Amino acid sequence: MRVAVDMKLCESHGQCVFAAPQVFSFDDEEYLVYEPEPDDALRDRVEKAAAACPVRAITLGPAS
Amino acid sequence: MTGDGRRHLVIVGASLAGLRAAQTLRAEGFEGELTVVGAELHAPYDRPPLSKQALTAPGGPPDTALPVPDGIRARWLLGRPAVALDPRAATVTLADGTTLPYDGLLVATGAAPRRLPPDRGAPPRRVFTLRDREDAHALRAELTPGRRLLVVGAGFLGSEVAAAGRALGLDVTVVEAGRLPLERVAGSAVGAFVADLHRTAGADLRVETTAETLHSGPDGALTGATLGDGTTVTADVAVLALGAVPATGWLAGSGLDAEGGVRCDRWLRALDTEGRVVPGVFAAGDAARVPQPLADGQPMALGHWSDALDQAATAARTMLTPHSPHALDAVPSFWSDLYGARIRSVGLPGAADEARVVEHDAVARRMEVSYHREGRLVGALTVGRTARLAAYREELHRRSTTVPAG
Numbered sequence: 001m002r003v004a005v006d007m008k009l010c011e012s013h014g015q016c017v018f019a020a021p022q023v024f025s026f027d028d029e030e031y032l033v034y035e036p037e038p039d040d041a042l043r044d045r046v047e048k049a050a051a052a053c054p055v056r057a058i059t060l061g062p063a064s
Numbered sequence: 065m066t067g068d069g070r071r072h073l074v075i076v077g078a079s080l081a082g083l084r085a086a087q088t089l090r091a092e093g094f095e096g097e098l099t100v101v102g103a104e105l106h107a108p109y110d111r112p113p114l115s116k117q118a119l120t121a122p123g124g125p126p127d128t129a130l131p132v133p134d135g136i137r138a139r140w141l142l143g144r145p146a147v148a149l150d151p152r153a154a155t156v157t158l159a160d161g162t163t164l165p166y167d168g169l170l171v172a173t174g175a176a177p178r179r180l181p182p183d184r185g186a187p188p189r190r191v192f193t194l195r196d197r198e199d200a201h202a203l204r205a206e207l208t209p210g211r212r213l214l215v216v217g218a219g220f221l222g223s224e225v226a227a228a229g230r231a232l233g234l235d236v237t238v239v240e241a242g243r244l245p246l247e248r249v250a251g252s253a254v255g256a257f258v259a260d261l262h263r264t265a266g267a268d269l270r271v272e273t274t275a276e277t278l279h280s281g282p283d284g285a286l287t288g289a290t291l292g293d294g295t296t297v298t299a300d301v302a303v304l305a306l307g308a309v310p311a312t313g314w315l316a317g318s319g320l321d322a323e324g325g326v327r328c329d330r331w332l333r334a335l336d337t338e339g340r341v342v343p344g345v346f347a348a349g350d351a352a353r354v355p356q357p358l359a360d361g362q363p364m365a366l367g368h369w370s371d372a373l374d375q376a377a378t379a380a381r382t383m384l385t386p387h388s389p390h391a392l393d394a395v396p397s398f399w400s401d402l403y404g405a406r407i408r409s410v411g412l413p414g415a416a417d418e419a420r421v422v423e424h425d426a427v428a429r430r431m432e433v434s435y436h437r438e439g440r441l442v443g444a445l446t447v448g449r450t451a452r453l454a455a456y457r458e459e460l461h462r463r464s465t466t467v468p469a470g
Contacts, residue, residue, distance in 0.1 A: 013399050014408050014450045015370060018457045026451035030406065054112060054369060054399075056131070 001043055002061045003036050009057035016049035016058060024049060037063055071096035073383060074156060074164055075138075076146045077172030078102025080110065080369065081349030081376040085170050086136050088380035098138040099164060101156070103145035103173070104196060107132065112369055114200040115221050116401065119228035125201060146173070149318040151342050168344050168383040171315070171326050171334065172376065175308035175350035175367055188280030188287075191302045194221060206301045209233040214289055214299035216275045218245035220400045222305030223258060226267050227403050236267040237297050239289075241274050250409070250433075250445055251419035257431055257447065258402065265403045270295075278302065310351045310365050320345065325353035325365035331389035332379035346383055348375035354392060357464040358442040359415040366412075368398045395460045405429045408450045410457040411443030423449065 003023065005016075010032050016024040023038045023046055038046060050058040073089060075082045078100050086100055102108075108130040118125040141158065148157040149171075155163050177193035192203045203225075207213065213229040215222045218240035229236040242248060244255025245262065262269045273292040281287045288298040310325035321327040321337045326347035328334055332354065334345040349372035353363040374394035381390040400407045413419070416435035423432040432452050435443035441463065444456035 011401070012406060012408075012450050014453055015397070017450075017454045018395070018397065018410070021454050021458070025454065028451065030448065030450050052370065052373060054110075 001038065001040055001046065002063050003034060003038060003046060004059050004061070005032060005034055006057045006059075007032070009055045011055055013054050015052035015054060019049035019052050020045035071167040072165065073098050073168045073170070074166040075100045075170045075172055076156060077170075077174055077349070077351065078104070078106075078108050078140065078142060079172070079174050079349070079372075080108065080130065081172040081174070081351075081372040082170070083108040083130055083132065084373050084376035085172060085348060085380040085383075086138050087133055088377045089384065090135055090137065092381060092384055094384055096167075098136070099166075100138045100140050101144060101146055101158060101164070102140070102142040105143040106197060107140070107142070109197060111195070114197065115194055115224040116228065118200045119204050119207060119225065120231045125197075125204060128197070145314070147314050149315055149320070149345070151318060151320070151345055154344055166344065168386075169346070170376075170379055170383060171312070171320075171345065171347040171351055172349045172372075173311040173314070173351045175365075176311045177304070178306040178309050180304065187302075187304075188278055189283075189285040190300060191278060191286055191304065193304050193306075194225065195308070203301075203303065207232050207234060211235075211300040212237070212298055214239065214275070214286075214297055214302040215305060216289075216302065217241075217305035217307070218258070218262070218269065218271075219249070219305060219307060220246070220398070222303065223262070223402055224400060225303045225305060226262060227265065227401075230265045230267055230403070234301075237299065238262060238267055238269045239273060239275050239291060239297075240269065240271045243271055245269070245271075249414040251413065251416070251435070253419055253421045253424065253433055254407075254413075254431070254445055254447075257424070257426070258407075260426060261403050261405055261429075270297075275302075308350065308367055310353075312351055325363075326351055327353045327363050328355070330355050330391045331382045332375060332392060333382065333386075333389065344386075346379040348372065348379040356396070356412060356415070358396075358412045358437070358460065360437075362415075364412075366396050366398075368396055370394075370397045393461075393465060395457055395464055397457070405447050406450060407445065407447050408453055409443065409445040410453050411435065411441070411460045413443040413445055415442050 012030045110128040144158045212235040245258040247255035275289040277290040312322040315322040355361045413435040418436045431447040
C-alpha cells in the first residue's frame with residue numbers, strides 16, 4: 001500500500017501518530033515524517049490513522 | 065454481519081459521530097435499512113474549524129462539510145429534530161410528528177452551548193454563542209477591526225475566539241471565573257502558560273470574575289458589561305463561551321439516564337435510571353457519558369472530536385452484534401491552536417490529582433506536563449512538543465485496557 005500526506009493540510013494534530021506510530025511520527029520541529037510504503041500488515045492501523053486525521057490530509061492507494 | 069437485510073437502524077444526530085457510525089455500519093457489512101435524523105438542515109459538517117479558521121480565513125469561512133463516502137445508502141431526515149424516544153415501543157418521534165420504528169437506535173445528538181440563565185432576560189444584540197455554522201457566520205460578520213470584543217469564559221472555545229479576535233485586530237477582553245484559563249481541565253501550570261499567551265498577544269484577561277450584567281444602547285446592541293468585581297468593560301460584540309451541555313433534553317420521559325449525557329456502559333449501550341441496559345439503544349459522542357478507565361470507570365461526557373469518532377465506530381459495531389458487544393478501546397485526546405502555539409493532549413488531565421511539569425520554556429513556547437492520579441499516569445499535555453505524546457499515549461492505552469472500567 002502507498003500512503004500520501006498533503007503537507008499543506010497537515011496541522012500536526014498527532015492523531016495519525018497515535019493510531020499508527022510505526023508509520024507516522026514527528027521530528028523535533030513538529031513536522032510529520034512517515035513511511036510512504038508501509039508493510040501491508042499495518043493496513044488496519046494506517047486506515048485508522050487516515051480516518052482519524054481531523055484535516056483529512058492522508059490518502060491511501062495501492063503500492064506503486 | 066450478513067443476511068440481516070430486514071433490520072432498520074436509526075441514528076439520531078447527523079454530525080461527526082452520526083456520520084461515522086453510518087459509515088462503520090456499512091463498512092461492517094450491514095445491509096438493512098438505515099435512517100439518519102438531523103436537527104440542522106445541513107449535511108454533516110465539521111465543528112472544530114468554526115472557532116478557528118472560520119473566523120479568520122481571509123477568503124471567507126472555509127467549507128467544513130464532512131465527506132459522505134459512497135455506499136452509505138442512508139435515508140437522511142434533516143432539519144427534523146427528534147423530540148421523544150419510547151424504548152418499549154422501540155420508536156423515536158420527530159418534531160414534525162413522524163414516528164420511526166427501529167431495531168437499533170444510536171443517540172448522537174451532540175451538545176448545545178450553555179446559555180445565560182433565563183432570569184437574565186434576552187441578551188443584547190451582538191451577543192453570541194458559538195456551536196453551529198450559522199453562529200460562526202453571524203459572529204464572523206461582526207468581527208470587524210476597531211470593534212471591541214468581550215469573551216466570557218477562557219476555556220478552549222473562549223480562548224480560541226479571543227485569539228481569532230486578536231488576529232483580526234480587535235481589542236479583546238477575556239473574562240474567566242477561575243484563577244487561570246483552562247485550570248480545571250489542565251491544571252495551574254498550563255493555565256498560567258495560556259494566560260501568558262493571551263496577555264502577550266494583547267488580550268486583556270480578567271480572572272476570578274464574571275460578566276454580571278450586559279448593557280445595551282437604545283438600538284438594543286451591546287455596549288459593554290459590568291463584571292462581578294464591579295468594574296465595567298466596553299464592548300461591541302460578545303461571545304459567551306460557558307461550556308456545552310449534552311443535547312439530551314429530548315430523552316426526558318424515556319427512562320434513559322440522560323441527565324448531563326446518556327449514561328452508557330463501556331460497550332456504548334444506553335442505561336436506564338436503574339443502571340440497566342436499555343435494549344436496542346446506544347449512544348456516542350458529545351451526547352454520551354462513557355466510563356473512563358483512567359478516572360476509575362467514572363462515566364464522563366468529554367466533548368472531544370476524537371472521542372466522538374472512536375465512540376461512534378464502537379457503538380456501530382455493538383449495534384450489529386449486540387450479543388458480542390465491542391468495548392470502547394480509545395484514549396481521549398484533544399487539541400487547540402492558540403496564537404500559533406500548538407496545544408495537544410492525551411488521556412484525562414482533568415482527572416489528575418498531580419501535574420508534573422517536565423519542560424516549560426515560555427520563550428520558545430514549549431511545554432510538557434504529565435498528569436497523575438494516585439501516582440499513576442492519567443494524561444499528558446504538550447505545547448509545541450507533539451512528538452512527545454505518542455509514548456504517553458501508548459502507556460495510557462495499556463493502562464486503559466488493563467484496568468477494569470465501571
